[in-house]
Amino acid sequence: MADKVPSTRLNSGYDMPMLGLGTYNSLKPNEMGDVVKAAIQMGYRKIDTAWSFETESEIGAAVKELIQEGKIKREELFIVTKLWVHFREPDQVEPACRLSLEALSTDYIDLYQIHFPMAFEDVEVTTPNMIDYLDTWRAMEKLVDKGLVRSIGVSNFNKEQVERILKMDGLKYKPANNQVEMTPYLAQEDLLQFSLKTGISITGYGSFGAPWHNYIPKDAPKILEDPTIVEIGKKYNKSSAQVILRWGIQRGFALVPMSKNPSHLAQNMDIFDFKLSEEDMKAMLALDRGYRINSLLLSAFKDHPFYPFEK
Template sequence: MAEKVPSIRLNSGYDMPMLGLGTYNSFKPNEVGDAVKAAVQMGYRHVDTALIYKTEPEIGVAVKELIKEGKIKREELFIVTKMWVHCHEPDQVEPACRQSLEALDMDYIDLYLIHFPVPFVDRERTKPTMTDYLDTWKAMEKLVDKGLVRSIGVSNFNKQQLERILKMDGLKYKPANNQVEITPYLAEDELLQFSLKNGISTTGYAPFGAPGQNYVSKDAPKPLENPTIVEIGRKYNKSSAQVILRYGIQRGYAVIPKSTNPARLAQNMDIFDYKLSEEDMKTMLALDRGLRNNFQTFKEGSFKMADKVPSIRMNSGYDMPMLGLGTFNSFRSNEVGDAVKTAIQIGYRHIDTAWMYQTEPEIGATIKKMIKEGKVKREGLFIVTKMWVHCHEPDQVEPACRMSLEALDMDYIDLYLIHFPIAFADEGMSMPTKTDYLDTWRAMEKLVDKGLVRSIGVSNFNAQQLDRILKMDGLKYKPANNQVEISPYLAQEELLRFSLKNGISTTAFAPFGAPGQSYVSEDAPKPLENRTIVEIGRKYNKSSAQVILRWGVQRGFALVPKSTNPSRLAQNMDIFDFKLSEEDMKAILALDRGYRVNLPNFIEWKDHPFYPYEK
């Protein structure tokens, strides 16, 4: 029966059966052991597990019994297990592998995988670290040299992350396999093509959409019930499950459906006596909608995608995520709401808005809906908004704050900022006033005392203006944050040093130079196209945008790039798996030319005593 199952020749020279048994979430006593025995006797030879599944010991016992009974030989089996996220430090890799070997009671592992690219301090994933998986990979290679494992690979890695490994200096062994979620609703065609081109095999987990798993929404679309798949199954006298597995085999990747039911195990094996037509394959591929069920496990309480983002502890005692979503100039209907929804699902928790942006109501409605759906908690978010220039009079501050709270439909604001140091008589900025921002600041402090806001700060303030607040009589709360323009062409090094010295965090807006904004000249220098930045990006296999954001994070300030494009939102989040060298950090800092794109908006007020920019 095992001879029916085709194999994939890995780049390591070993053969991996294309149909395997998944064992995730098999926690009842003897359940996984009985499933392994039944599966092996039916012809399965590929068994997939992981340290975090807690199924290694039971699998090891079952396999040992089967070998003792003469029903199988160890060399006929292909055992896959995975190293969990708390073992990425190079000196922890071998001990983790030996722990799995001991649990399995085996001399070697056929395929050993890095389970997830993001490392954490502990197995419960309470705090991510900055350990680079390239360093982890070097330690993985040593396992092969020591004979502890035959092949090494990764799991849940994207194309860019695979490419980083392939391009790393001194690479000895390419990843033999990448195990990722693939279903009819998540075809991963681009990733498959890349892997095939580079000699990396792929294994698809959760091929049926993981029905019954607690991380999958009850109303998530179910591939097994899809009418198109059901109809194709009738055509071949096969079940939807058999059609989906056959679809994977014909696309060239291994599949590891999880089951402990002997009848289903047998049914899943019965897929090698027919072939889907080219037309049916295309029909199946057309069902792709980019729906990732395992994405839900990146929410709080499971794989915490949001935990990838480091935070800054502000002087108010609250933590501000260092990567946020900017929402300026998102004025098309539903545009900002859709962006916020996508961003939160990706893992963003820091949302930046302002009364002047006119995006508060849509942001509030989106967040309220997501809270109701159980996708996020209000306390898990960090909401920033700003008071506009016509509300600087002390008696106008609280009403302005309450107006934003009402628009956002929230009980409190995490960080409330004075948007600009100059006060105006009207929101259109036609006439500046002499209202001193020190008086405005005293009114801001009262918002904290009343519980309307958790932290207060400023925006577009210079070092001298911050110093005035710090030295004012009766200061109760220092500014927790100053949000200013920072880009490779406007490094703001002096302001950053002053703020750091005085315990004031910094957030950067327009980190890419605000391309596409109406106030930016067409011939303005574009950081995203700068040759130095582009070249640094090639070195790390990252885009210019990712390099700029990473540069900011390593300099110690938060960033709020604006985007409504889902792929760019995801790309902006993908900056925590690498670190710029000290040399590259200096090279980007050397690009500083004091060029401020936000200048045209306020230059006409350069003679005002509170004008914050260079004159």
């Protein structure tokens, strides 16, 4: 099934699968390893994690086991992880990367991203500081030169923040990817078109509104139940989840949906045998209401100069 998944060529020269597995830690302890093994054997080749997800070690153990069993080769996988907000001093970047490398049991990371533009003194995200992400970016570039990572990128950066990186003096490596919240209710069309134009790929997370995450408000809209999406799904005999993922692929961005349900994992992969019409694509885009879920973590820090979301 892996050969069904299209790839995009990053500006770093490497190919990244357009569909992968998200691994945010909302599962029981040691459950993620089993999910990763099932997903890889099902055809998933991109595994997306972050230091803050606390899933790197489980992923590393699962991948190592499959490699030892001869079921996969490391070079067939595309592993993504992220630098957390309290590792942002330039001299902290390489040690943090090496922690992730060790946890993932790998010699290199395919894509390493700055998780948020804002930096904090603490892992709990309570005390922000003024470390400039440009200084962090220069340290990230050194990771590429040392062969620790193949591509570097950002996450949760807005257009202006990405432009600031592109304009920095002595820029050696452009961001290869910007991972942002991207749903039918938060289409981010301007950011997407800017990114595609400048050769920076986009990965969308939270595709279904992350209904299972513990930080989601109880009154959050249920994207999977949206009448427009449900009706489009009936037209193609596909689920709402499949319609949303297909919509993303056709818009030109990668996706990393998460599920611990084997049937849902298979269903999420089964989106390459149909194509949404132009009319349906427009109807989906018309659902955009600027509704953002992942601003809650930083909502107390809207006055910070590197706050990335709408104020």
